[in-house]
Amino acid sequence: MPKTATRQKTETKTNKNSTNGAASRTISKAKSDNGATDNVNRQEAQAENVSRKKSQKDLIKQTKPELLREMLYQMVLGRFFEQKCAEVYRIGKIGGFCHLYIGQEAVGIGTMMVLREDDLVITAYRDHVQAMVKGIPPEEVMAELYGRAGGCVGGKGGSMHMFDAARGFFGGHGIVGGQIGVGTGMAYAMKYQGTDKVTLCFFGEAAVNQGMFHESLNMAQLWKLPVIYICENNQYGMGTSQKRAMSISSVAKKADAYGIANEFVDGMDVLAVREATQRAIDRARKESLPTLLEIRCYRFMGHSMSDPGKYRTSDEIKKYQERDPIVLFRSSLTDAKIISVKDYAEIEERAKKAVEKALKFADESPLPDEKELFTDVFA
Ligand SMILES: Cc1ncc(C[n+]2csc(CCOP(=O)(O)OP(=O)(O)O)c2C)c(N)n1
Numbered sequence: 572m573p574k575t576a577t578r579q580k581t582e583t584k585t586n587k588n589s590t591n592g593a594a595s596r597t598i599s600k601a602k603s604d605n606g607a608t609d610n611v612n613r614q615e616a617q618a619e620n621v622s623r624k625k626s627q628k629d630l631i632k633q634t635k636p637e638l639l640r641e642m643l644y645q646m647v648l649g650r651f652f653e654q655k656c657a658e659v660y661r662i663g664k665i666g667g668f669c670h671l672y673i674g675q676e677a678v679g680i681g682t683m684m685v686l687r688e689d690d691l692v693i694t695a696y697r698d699h700v701q702a703m704v705k706g707i708p709p710e711e712v713m714a715e716l717y718g719r720a721g722g723c724v725g726g727k728g729g730s731m732h733m734f735d736a737a738r739g740f741f742g743g744h745g746i747v748g749g750q751i752g753v754g755t756g757m758a759y760a761m762k763y764q765g766t767d768k769v770t771l772c773f774f775g776e777a778a779v780n781q782g783m784f785h786e787s788l789n790m791a792q793l794w795k796l797p798v799i800y801i802c803e804n805n806q807y808g809m810g811t812s813q814k815r816a817m818s819i820s821s822v823a824k825k826a827d828a829y830g831i832a833n834e835f836v837d838g839m840d841v842l843a844v845r846e847a848t849q850r851a852i853d854r855a856r857k858e859s860l861p862t863l864l865e866i867r868c869y870r871f872m873g874h875s876m877s878d879p880g881k882y883r884t885s886d887e888i889k890k891y892q893e894r895d896p897i898v899l900f901r902s903s904l905t906d907a908k909i910i911s912v913k914d915y916a917e918i919e920e921r922a923k924k925a926v927e928k929a930l931k932f933a934d935e936s937p938l939p940d941e942k943e944l945f946t947d948v949f950a
């Protein structure tokens with residue numbers, strides 16, 4: 572059962588504009604590719620958000636208010652945490668590479684908050700928010716960024732290598748596409764051991780051009796593995812637009828070649844992400860079958876902290892900021908009376924405090940002991 576009805580439905584909605592630059596549900600008359608943030612674009616963003624809000628309204632009714640509030644909190648926490656990362660990186664507290672997730676929060680939160688605690692997650696180097704949603708305390712993530720002993724891997728991994736096997740978080744990987752093979756193996760292990768645990772395997776759209784993606788999808792369907800491949804299509808691989816790197820723009824469609832169920836999902840809409848993930852999790856847990864979700868999103872920041880950003884215009888970025896997933900979700904929850912102005916202020920306050928606590932912990936955490944230099948080193 573390769574295709575799902577949903578995917579066919581969503582593809583029809585978006586196909587006209589599924590050229591790389593467009594977020595899902597883009598309106599057909601969009602003149603968005605010139606990147607101009609003119610009135611037409613603002614109207615497009617508003618129209619898209621009206622349609623997102625309509626579907627969020629229905630989904631909100633089906634979801635517990637406490638969970639919705641917690642989802643919003645996790646999104647705000649992720650945003651505040653990463654804004655602070657950028658700030659302290661600039662004053663030299665964090666060294667090495669640092670890839671931020673700002674703008675993509677609806678993907679991490681929408682997918683991972685459907686998981687059971689004992690499910691497994693693996694991702695690439697843009698990993699701070701996923702690590703926190705999987706239960707690694709913000710203090711341990713920040714201390715890891717600082718290279719301190721209190722970090723989740725003792726300060727030896729840094730930004731790209733968050734890891735906590737006990738919590739089911741298997742990294743944090745720097746080799747583009749490498750984690751797709753490891754994630755497939757994790758799903759195989761879970762099936763072999765007779766568990767019903769599901770593996771979420773995240774990667775960017777640039778990883779889809781790697782052989783590892785194709786080999787893994789083939790085996791996953793052949794061996795009926797309970798894995799969900801989540802392609803976070805933010806349209807760029809470093810400074811290269813997807814348009815210049817991929818002969819077929821639809822990543823979801825590539826799963827057809829291997830007979831894998833697939834869906835195209837709006838990554839600015841956390842509830843649409845949640846709904847699609849729920850279907851994929853049911854398929855994995857109940858039928859032991861893989862799924863590929865192509866979740867279209869946009870990163871508001873550069874590829875990493877050292878990205879000069881010359882490959883896209885600030886107008887293009889603004890165009891997507893009009894579709895900020897946190898602003899949208901907050902507004903939907905306010906309209907549905909799930910949160911008040913005061914509740915939102917409390918959510919922000921709670922997130923701010925968690926980030927301050929993380930910074931204090933990282934600042935006070937010692938450097939790794941010298942004797943740790945040769946422990947856990949495999950190469
Ligand atoms: C095998 C390999 N080739 C090249 C690189 C250099 N590199 C680092 S990140 C990146 C782009 C990846 O983009 P994407 O997969 O879309 O993820 P995103 O950064 O957009 O989240 C590249 C080419 C690498 N780390 N590994």
Ligand SMILES: [Mg+2]
Pocket residue numbers: 775776777803804805806807808809
């Ligand atoms: Mg990308």
